[in-house]
Amino acid sequence: MSHPERLSPPGGEPVDAIAKPPSPNGKSSESLTEFAARYGLTQSAARPPMSRYIRDVWQRRSFIWNFASAKSMSMYTSSRLGQLWQVLTPLLNAGVYYVIFGLLLQSNRGVTNFPAFLITGVFVFSFTQRSLTAGARSIGNNLSLIRALHFPRATLPFAFVIVELQHLMVAMGVLMVIVVATGEMPTFAWLLLIPALMLQLLFNIGISLIIARIGAFSRDIQQLLPFVTRSWLYFSGIFFMTAGLANRDSLKDHPWVGKILEANPGSVYIELIRTSLLESYPKDLAKFGWGHHHLWLYGLGWALVAFVGGFWYFYRAEERYGRG
Amino acid sequence: MADVKEKTKKPVGRTDKSRQDIEQPEVVIDRTRDPIVVVDGLHIIYRVYGAGGDKGSAATAMMRMVRRQNRPQMKEIHAVRGVSFIAYRGDAIGIIGTNGSGKSTLLKAIAGLLPPHRGGVLTDGQPSMLGVSAALMRDLSGERNIILGCLAMGLSPQETKERYDEIVEFADLKPGFIQYPMSTYSSGMGARLRFAIAAARTHDVLLIDEALATGDAKFKRRSKAKIEELRKDAGAVFLVAHNLDVIEETCNRVIWLDDGQIRMDGDPQTVIEAYTDATGK
Numbered sequence: 332m333s334h335p336e337r338l339s340p341p342g343g344e345p346v347d348a349i350a351k352p353p354s355p356n357g358k359s360s361e362s363l364t365e366f367a368a369r370y371g372l373t374q375s376a377a378r379p380p381m382s383r384y385i386r387d388v389w390q391r392r393s394f395i396w397n398f399a400s401a402k403s404m405s406m407y408t409s410s411r412l413g414q415l416w417q418v419l420t421p422l423l424n425a426g427v428y429y430v431i432f433g434l435l436l437q438s439n440r441g442v443t444n445f446p447a448f449l450i451t452g453v454f455v456f457s458f459t460q461r462s463l464t465a466g467a468r469s470i471g472n473n474l475s476l477i478r479a480l481h482f483p484r485a486t487l488p489f490a491f492v493i494v495e496l497q498h499l500m501v502a503m504g505v506l507m508v509i510v511v512a513t514g515e516m517p518t519f520a521w522l523l524l525i526p527a528l529m530l531q532l533l534f535n536i537g538i539s540l541i542i543a544r545i546g547a548f549s550r551d552i553q554q555l556l557p558f559v560t561r562s563w564l565y566f567s568g569i570f571f572m573t574a575g576l577a578n579r580d581s582l583k584d585h586p587w588v589g590k591i592l593e594a595n596p597g598s599v600y601i602e603l604i605r606t607s608l609l610e611s612y613p614k615d616l617a618k619f620g621w622g623h624h625h626l627w628l629y630g631l632g633w634a635l636v637a638f639v640g641g642f643w644y645f646y647r648a649e650e651r652y653g654r655g
Numbered sequence: 656m657a658d659v660k661e662k663t664k665k666p667v668g669r670t671d672k673s674r675q676d677i678e679q680p681e682v683v684i685d686r687t688r689d690p691i692v693v694v695d696g697l698h699i700i701y702r703v704y705g706a707g708g709d710k711g712s713a714a715t716a717m718m719r720m721v722r723r724q725n726r727p728q729m730k731e732i733h734a735v736r737g738v739s740f741i742a743y744r745g746d747a748i749g750i751i752g753t754n755g756s757g758k759s760t761l762l763k764a765i766a767g768l769l770p771p772h773r774g775g776v777l778t779d780g781q782p783s784m785l786g787v788s789a790a791l792m793r794d795l796s797g798e799r800n801i802i803l804g805c806l807a808m809g810l811s812p813q814e815t816k817e818r819y820d821e822i823v824e825f826a827d828l829k830p831g832f833i834q835y836p837m838s839t840y841s842s843g844m845g846a847r848l849r850f851a852i853a854a855a856r857t858h859d860v861l862l863i864d865e866a867l868a869t870g871d872a873k874f875k876r877r878s879k880a881k882i883e884e885l886r887k888d889a890g891a892v893f894l895v896a897h898n899l900d901v902i903e904e905t906c907n908r909v910i911w912l913d914d915g916q917i918r919m920d921g922d923p924q925t926v927i928e929a930y931t932d933a934t935g936k
Contacts, residue, residue, distance in 0.1 A: 363739060364775060366684060367693035372777035375767040387809075394806035401792075401799045405836070408794075476792060478768060479849065481781040482807040654768050 378650045381643075387483040395486050399493035406494075417501045421457060425450040432570035441575045441618065443611040447510045451608060452569035454502040455601045458495055459535050460560045465491035466539025467546035467556055470652050477653035484652045485645050488543040492536045499528070506608070515610050523607035530634040531600040537637025540645035547652055567597035574619035593621075596633040603630050679737065679917045688743040691891045692765060692782075692860055696774035699735040699757075699764050734760040736915040737774070742860075747882055747892040749902035749923065751930055752912035758895045761912065762862045765893065780859025780890075785849055793838040797828065797848055800837055804852035818855045825877065826851035847874055854881045861885055862893045879905050899927050 379387065407413045429449055432438045439445035469487040470477065477484060503524070511517070546552045568576070576582065577589025592598060605612045606623045616623055734757045742748055750758045763769045765776050766784040792800055801822050805815040823833060826848040828840075837845060853861065861882075882892050882905055896902055902909060902923060909926040911919040919926045 363693050363695035367777035370690050372779050375776040375778045393812045398803050401795050405794045478784055480807045481783055
């Protein structure tokens with residue numbers, strides 16, 4: 332498709348003669364295509380208009396949910412500990428990071444409740460990270476489904492993000508226990524977790540749709556993606572306070588660095604959840620003169636931009652998924 | 656995650672110079688019937704990569720990038736060469752031909768899975784394709800596959816529940832297998848379940864690529880009845896099979912593809928007889 336001119340056909344085939352047969356009842360000028368158009372036939376597998384596409388996706392919502400549940404269930408069936416891994420994997424990750432960053436590198440400066448701070452960061456970021464990874468594979472790994480049945484392809488990235496959301500729900504349960512165990516009581520601010528996670532969900536669906544389209548046509552992205560998400564992880568203030576970093580002497584003269592790190596969507600959703608979940612965290616931020624209410628605007632902005640843009644971008648190639 | 660690549664069993668390395676053009680039958684428009692698929696002067700050219708020869712090391716890949724060459728050993732295959740025909744509502748069309756004659760490619764093009772290089776395919780409604788490829792969702796149980804398949808086709812959860820028993824009955828799996836992952840199914844069982852799921856909804860155009868070949872006699876009988884039913888619902892069914900008996904029993908029209916071109920198009924007996932004579936089977 333990228334070099335259409337390379338595919339110019341060898342000449343001398345009687346195509347045009349065949350395409351325009353002399354019609355028995357005198358309408359000799361009508362080609363087959365014109366004949367088909369007169370009966371309202373359309374190009375096979377053309378992309379539906381956007382409004383119908385959105386309706387189709389909405390109509391498949393129970394498919395999205397059921398597909399996600401089935402995938403979640405089947406994910407760990409071959410391992411002995413089964414669904415327990417949903418909790419164990421993030422906990423082990425958090426444990427490793429705690430040893431390295433909390434104990435060895437002492438990056439816990441300025442944070443009152445470092446274990447809860449760190450684990451929130453790891454859990455929330457892994458939702459985004461895993462959504463991206465799953466999104467990149469969502470088309471390529473389901474080719475037989477795509478080729479057999481006709482359905483809006485955007486439902487697949489949606490479903491894979493919902494799988495990750497279901498995992499996150501389990502992880503959030505664990506997280507709440509950890510928060511209470513580290514001495515912070517539930518507050519009404521915990522209710523803000525719901526809108527914060529909704530915004531993150533929208534954002535994740537958006538970027539998964541983008542990466543799904545890229546991944547569908549170039550498999551190279553799957554080699555590159557772990558590197559991208561790993562780099563993003565280090566920039567997203569998971570093991571250290573972004574506010575603390577920006578206030579360092581070496582960065583004091585460059586306030587824009589702090590601004591960029593703060594507006595980074597990876598960090599925005601983590602900070603929203605930390606400030607909602609940990610009573611002590613907004614006070615930690617205040618010590619550096621950083622507020623957190625404007626983060627809701629960032630979160631909303633990123634969610635809308637990613638979701639609308641991602642949906643549009645994915646939709647533009649709808650008729651080409653599964654080709655080859 | 657094994658079903659990423661589909662097998663391609665296409666001939667490699669034939670050049671266009673050595674291929675002969677045959678005089679393809681003229682398309683006559685039947686104005687008393689409703690067309691459902693119109694294929695107009697269709698050419699399909701696709702590329703295969705890695706047909707061998709390259710050492711495949713990182714260094715050679717790098718050199719290729721530097722020289723801005725295309726991927727190595729890329730061959731262009733002109734699989735369908737100027738095919739035209741009209742399928743009408745109620746048609747069940749068998750497509751026959753030797754291996755590599757372009758049958759599967761033609762079906763894929765009708766399904767919209769291969770972009771036409773020249774010419775076009777016009778259809779009413781969205782064609783659905785049943786191929787020989789692996790299960791719909793290998794790691795999920797047959798039960799799940801039925802539910803998800805139905806929902807994906809756009810049935811509501813209520814309709815899915817209603818049709819569930821019918822699908823299970825049609826697929827006629829061994830007791831208990833419906834709860835096992837589809838990766839444990841034999842190819843015949845998988846084909847049966849896929850066909851049963853796809854047949855749960857009326858399709859305007861159903862493309863069946865060897866999917867019935869692995870079934871036993873009982874299943875063939877029932878799938879034939881199902882195809883009849885689909886035809887009566889004013890759809891069209893395309894059937895690719897090497898088993899000529901199946902085609903003769905199921906189809907009302909047969910297209911004989913030879914090296915990417917239509918050699919003959921007509922009623923089953925005549926075409927199959929000519930085909931058998933020509934191939935010496």
